[in-house]
Amino acid sequence: MRLVVVGNGMAGSRLVSEVRTRDPHMKITILGAETCQPYNRVLLSNVLAGSSRPEQVRLLDASWYESHDVTAAFGSTVAHIDRETRHVVTEDGRREPYDLLVLATGSDAIVPPIPGVERAIPFRTLDDCERIMDSADQAHAAGQRAVVIGGGLLGIEAARGLAGRGLPVTLVHLAGHLMERQLDVEAGEVLGETLAGLGVDIRTGVSAAGVEADGVRLTDGELIEGDLVILACGVRPVTKLAAEAGLEVRRGVVVDDELRTDDPSIFAIGECAEHAGTVYGLVAPAWEQATVAADVITGGKALYRGSRLVTRLKAKSVELAAMGETQLGEEHAEVVRFSHRARGTYRKLVIRDGRLVGAILLGESDAVGTLTQLFDRGGPLPGDRAGLLFPGLSSAPVADSPTLIPDAAKICQCNNVTKGQIRACWEAGARDVAGVAAATRATTGCGTCRDAVEGIVGWLCEQEGISV
Known part of the structure; x- marks a missing residue:
């Protein structure tokens, strides 16, 4: 059995290690477009902030592949899938035969089509991170400023990391509040106030019209000054290879509960895969999918039924966890809410049919572990709702x-x-x-x-x- 994996990122490298654990003899080849060894993309914000070194976020080193009899080609971009002969063809002409093929091509950073955008640096890869760090050090030495475009998870982590390096930072975001996909309006506002206290100037409800030599020009004509501009405008699944091969593609490469595409010999996992109408952009679902796919590939029986998402913000001095249906209000669910904006604290529970379906915890909280367990397991909640938000005040035992x-x-x-x-x-x-x-x-x-x-x-x- 010949297994070929396209993509040596967090999903592809995990799949290979899972398959090798189950089957010591399968012939495995993994082809990665990046020239470096696989790394933990989630921890790039730590590298940018200076709390981790690039070598500390590596997932597998070159010796692992050799010792586990896995053929790995770095900097080997696949250009074509020949489904008739079951080969993948790389840009440099290499032809690799497969019996089973896994697409783990991930996502690319979205680069907005605005004038001068080539002056900005996307924040997506380790190479991007190293370019940003070099530019940030030069900007700090020259007393310059930075602008981050995008107020989602990655943009906030980038802005906080740059501020931690001593660089004045302005974050501009199109939506009316930060992290609008995960947070309600008040939570987004409290998060913005917390970041402002850490040295990040927040501008929401504004749109970038272009990147100029001395900053970002907004659509209303205002110039946000900055010598270093970072793009964190979201990501888009890499699906071109699959689409050109004739596989079904919507937002991502469409897969079933075994993570197979409409060609049963081809699987897709991670950020490029679309399962039951959902494309996941977090690491936990990608690794869950890798485990299921490895079981199926090695002859086991396993099904992927989707993932329950818990988003954690990894920025120094900012504690945030968000899970489930956070946007619901009292008209659709039971909502328990506490806000203390002066302390940067906001807590919200969304309860339906006696079960936790969503939560936001912003600011230091000893309730995160318990609420994450309750959300993940979907079990009935205790009657003392306030005790869930403030475990120390409850007479009922909680898992703290x-x-x-x-x-x-x-x-x-x-x-x-x-x-x-x-x-x-x-x-x-x-x-x-x-x-x-x-x-x-x-x-x-x-x-x-x-x-x-x-x-x-x-x-x-x-x-x-x-x-x-």
């Missing part, structure tokens, strides 16, 4: 400590790792976070579960009187 968290609770959303799996890993000999991560991959996605994993490991060691 390792003792009370059930083994079935999911601790690492990105990798679907439960407390029970962490416990089993600890019992097998892992005595620190690094050991748990090596065995389960917990903490290797967005990294926001690290404190929870440390708490569980520390609690287990304490129970047994083991010093770490």
Whole structure:
């Protein structure tokens, strides 16, 4: 059996490692357009902010491929799929035969068609990140400013990272409030006020008309001064290869519950795939899809039924988690809300039929773990709603400590790792976070579960009187 994977990013590299775990003999070739080894794109904001080095966000190194008998070609862009002969053809003329093919081509940054946009730098790849860091250092040394176009998750992370490097930053966003897909109006406004307190000037409800030598020109004629301009205008699935091969493409490459396209020998996973009308742009669904596809490819039975999304903002001094149907109001659901704008705190629960269907937690909160578990499991909620938002005020026990968290609770959303799996890993000999991560991959996605994993490991060691 010859498996070829097109795309060596977060989805493709995970699929290859999952397949090799299940089948030590399958012939595997992975072709990646980027010249570097696969890296964790989610953690690029940490690299930009200076809290991580580029080498710290690598997923697999070159030695892994060799030791696991996987043929990997970096900087090898696939130009054509020959479905009749079952070959993929690269731009440099390489022809690679396949029995099964997986498309993990990901997404490209959206570049708005405005004059002068070539002066700006998209924030999407590791190369982009390194270009931005070099330019930011030069701009800071010269006392210059930066402008970020786009107030979604990536734009906020970019703006906060640049501000953390000492650069004055203005963020411009077309919508009326930040992260409008994940947040309601008040949460977006509170987030904007929090960022303003950290040195980011927020301009919402404005549109960029062009990028000029000294900044961004808005459609109303105003010039937002900036010598460094960053684009964070969203992403678009890379589907050209699939479309030219005659596969069904809508927003993404259409797949069924086995992640197969309308050609049963071709799969698609990650940001390029569209399942049940949804294209996911987060790492957890991509890795869930990789696991299902690996099961199917190696002869197992598995189905992908969609993912429950939890969005975490990874910006220094900004705590944010958003999940589910956050936009619903009292006319459609039971809504429990608390706002303290002076402290940058906003909390909202959206409840339907006694179950949590959405939540926003902005500002430091000890309720995140419990609410994420309740959302993920879809179980009935306790009657004390205020106690869900403020666990310390509730007389009812909630899972805010390792003792009370059930083994079935999911601790690492990105990798679907439960407390029970962490416990089993600890019992097998892992005595620190690094050991748990090596065995389960917990903490290797967005990294926001690290404190929870440390708490569980520390609690287990304490129970047994083991010093770490």
